[in-house]
Amino acid sequence: MTGTPLRSKLPLHAPLALVLLIAAAGMVRVLTQHWREGAVLLGGAMIVAAVLRAVLPTDRVGLLAIRSRPIDVLCYGGFGVVMSIVAVQITASLLNGGS
Template identity: 60%
Template sequence: MVRVLMEHWRQGGVLLGGALLVAAVLRVALPPEQAGLLAIRSRVLDVVCYVVPGIVMVLLAVTITRGQLTLA
């Protein structure tokens, strides 16, 4: 969110989308007692709820051509 608030919204969108994808991988890999707040619903529904918005955010940030995507 810091990158988005600093007007680097494309970089922030990629980072937030990537974080959702990492959360999905962790939800699949970790047992339920170690998943903590990643485990809210069933495993399949949690993964879908992390993957779909994560992919959408990354694709939107990458395909919109206005602004820089590099971390500079």
Template identity: 50%
Template sequence: MTTPRPDRRRMLLTHLPFAVVLLLVAAGAVRIGMYHWRQGAALIGGALLAAAVLRAALADEQAGLLKIRARVIDVLCYSGLGLLILFDALTIIGGPLD
């Protein structure tokens, strides 16, 4: 007896939120690599805040790799770390933010 093949489109859509967050983090890493660390850190903080919003808005089946723990814990961890990184990027003096 063969197992049913999972719907490929649904599988791709499940991982789309994580891919969006990962692309934002990659863009932040590129900016950091170009010596614009404040912009890069702001992008990474924004990516974590986007992960918090996506984790809060999506069902567990749709969250894909953003689902690590319980929804409340995930949202608190993503938003807390995102706000801390964003706070650092916006308050530490000594680097371009424009």
């Protein structure tokens, strides 16, 4: 009896569903007046999308594949990191008295 590889067991839209679940959690935080935490979660969703796009084969990544793999990873990762850093910096700036 041979084991079935993970990629054949993984539903086609599971990577996108994971990213959308994290993004939905971020939007809930934004809508409940915690926009900094929500922005970090949204940035995290983009970073997760970049990692999934980098490690999964093109036929299993589903709708996360928009352009070529390097461009997708660069855009998802870049936007995610920038969004998370900006949200954390705004928080740090406000806690330090705005200086």
